[in-house]
Amino acid sequence: MEYYLTVLTLAGINLMVVLGLGLLTGFTGLFSFGHAGFMCIGAYTSAILTVTLKVPFVIALIAAGLVAGAVSLLLGRLTLKLKGDYFLIATLGFGESVRLIFDNIEPLGGARGFSGIAKNSNFVSVWIVCLIGIFFLVRLMNSRYGRNFTAIREEELASSTIGIDVFKTKLLSLFISAIYAGVGGSLYAHYMTFIKPSNFALIKSTEFTIMAIIGGLGSITGSVIGALLLTILPEVLRFIADWRMVIYGAAVVILIIVRPKGIAGGKEFKDFFFVVWIRRLFNKRLAKKDPGNGGKL
Amino acid sequence: MIKVLEINNLTKKFGGLTAVDDLTFHVWENQIYGLIGPNGAGKTTVFNMITAVYAPTSGEIIFNGESLVGKSSYEIARAGITRTFQNIRLFKEMTVYENVHTACHLNTDYNIWDSLIHNKNYKSGEKQIRQEVNELLERMGLYERRDEVAMNLPYGDQRRLEIARAVALRPKLLLLDEPAAGMNPDETNELVKTIRGIREDFNLTVLLIEHHMDLVMNICDQIVVINFGKEIAKGTAQEVQNHPEVIEAYLGKREEELLHVDA
Numbered sequence: 029m030e031y032y033l034t035v036l037t038l039a040g041i042n043l044m045v046v047l048g049l050g051l052l053t054g055f056t057g058l059f060s061f062g063h064a065g066f067m068c069i070g071a072y073t074s075a076i077l078t079v080t081l082k083v084p085f086v087i088a089l090i091a092a093g094l095v096a097g098a099v100s101l102l103l104g105r106l107t108l109k110l111k112g113d114y115f116l117i118a119t120l121g122f123g124e125s126v127r128l129i130f131d132n133i134e135p136l137g138g139a140r141g142f143s144g145i146a147k148n149s150n151f152v153s154v155w156i157v158c159l160i161g162i163f164f165l166v167r168l169m170n171s172r173y174g175r176n177f178t179a180i181r182e183e184e185l186a187s188s189t190i191g192i193d194v195f196k197t198k199l200l201s202l203f204i205s206a207i208y209a210g211v212g213g214s215l216y217a218h219y220m221t222f223i224k225p226s227n228f229a230l231i232k233s234t235e236f237t238i239m240a241i242i243g244g245l246g247s248i249t250g251s252v253i254g255a256l257l258l259t260i261l262p263e264v265l266r267f268i269a270d271w272r273m274v275i276y277g278a279a280v281v282i283l284i285i286v287r288p289k290g291i292a293g294g295k296e297f298k299d300f301f302f303v304v305w306i307r308r309l310f311n312k313r314l315a316k317k318d319p320g321n322g323g324k325l
Numbered sequence: 326m327i328k329v330l331e332i333n334n335l336t337k338k339f340g341g342l343t344a345v346d347d348l349t350f351h352v353w354e355n356q357i358y359g360l361i362g363p364n365g366a367g368k369t370t371v372f373n374m375i376t377a378v379y380a381p382t383s384g385e386i387i388f389n390g391e392s393l394v395g396k397s398s399y400e401i402a403r404a405g406i407t408r409t410f411q412n413i414r415l416f417k418e419m420t421v422y423e424n425v426h427t428a429c430h431l432n433t434d435y436n437i438w439d440s441l442i443h444n445k446n447y448k449s450g451e452k453q454i455r456q457e458v459n460e461l462l463e464r465m466g467l468y469e470r471r472d473e474v475a476m477n478l479p480y481g482d483q484r485r486l487e488i489a490r491a492v493a494l495r496p497k498l499l500l501l502d503e504p505a506a507g508m509n510p511d512e513t514n515e516l517v518k519t520i521r522g523i524r525e526d527f528n529l530t531v532l533l534i535e536h537h538m539d540l541v542m543n544i545c546d547q548i549v550v551i552n553f554g555k556e557i558a559k560g561t562a563q564e565v566q567n568h569p570e571v572i573e574a575y576l577g578k579r580e581e582e583l584l585h586v587d588a
Contacts, residue, residue, distance in 0.1 A: 171440030191402035
């Protein structure tokens, strides 16, 4: 039982970061290989706050998000004028430099890591934060802000000619995305109780991107599926020991060939065929009871 | 009448190539103004300068008395100039409804917090936008297709959707870049009606680039003809049609003249 909860908690922590990455990559169309960097900043920020400054965990959690967000604004100011691929390279460099900076800050333990963090997060608190994260993201995507993100992904030039400030909107997307990653980092630090810079290396950023893509870009449901599936899969495969990561890699390749748009394929839960059936059934009943609305919703 | 748009001595050079050369024309309120010329004459470049896709090399662009040079595309859209593109640029994977819905983002003023907590501001703002989108789609004859993905629409409807999306911002000046390209005569007639209709309904001024001469001659109050970036004629449809340089630019020189030159 303990083991399953651990796996699901880690899935929740990954989900938090993938939700943010999904906003940036899936909805706004900007790839990032630096999200482990934001996670790292969030993890260290909240660890310093709770251990050194004895700040309550909830405040440290929020601060972790905000500090990661603030750093993303700096990064964004410098790099978001770059076109597609160049922005990706910049985030890659950013992620690695964050790791190396923490590697060299001796008072924080340097490469040996930061230990003695209180275990403040658990399965329940992680998933409560995730649910709040999902809730806000759904609402954001159903607003004019959310629609502007998608517009930029679809057609940048047309977006600016309908009055969207492309740079500012991208910056907002990166900012919110980094907040999610920072909060994820804080949850991670207070679950593992020990963090070290190499926890947040490039491979971690890559994993998040794979989760977002396999789950399905442009879909919050997809982020949830991707984070859950790819956190659980390596655990399920543990019985084959050395071949585990090979099978994991093969599974990722097969999934992307079979479903190039990811498992959710850009659709949300409410658009899945079985949910649509259930909703139709439900609507028919409603329509029978109230024939006045002419079947319109 | 008021001058909506003034283009004064506008020039654009790409390296050694002068795409637009010292062009001047003025568009008055409520006019449908035609910008025509053979392929490569620099018409789209003019549009791109008005909407700040390119910065002009020199010259002025004045909209309602205010200079647009140095502003960004989104600021120009917000000031009241929207456009369509020669090679349609819709939000391809969004539905018809969502395309117009997105363009209505400036017609409400709820902020990001309102949208997260779904308060009154958000709800009334979204309700108003929904109503506007539905009305506009109805007006443009796209209501029945509102749930279709934009890239699956027939060509003519894609053009119409792009116009709908541009009109959704409630612009004062609408720039149409070859709105009839690829349309058959029936669709073109329909388009003429649509353009005239939206001008009345939304009190618009229209500047359009077009190759279909019957459409241009039929609909435009004023026309400027350019070739190699330079103005060769300006005036009403009749005046322009009979202008020798225009005939030359479109049809070439008469045989006698050519023989004369050879000799």
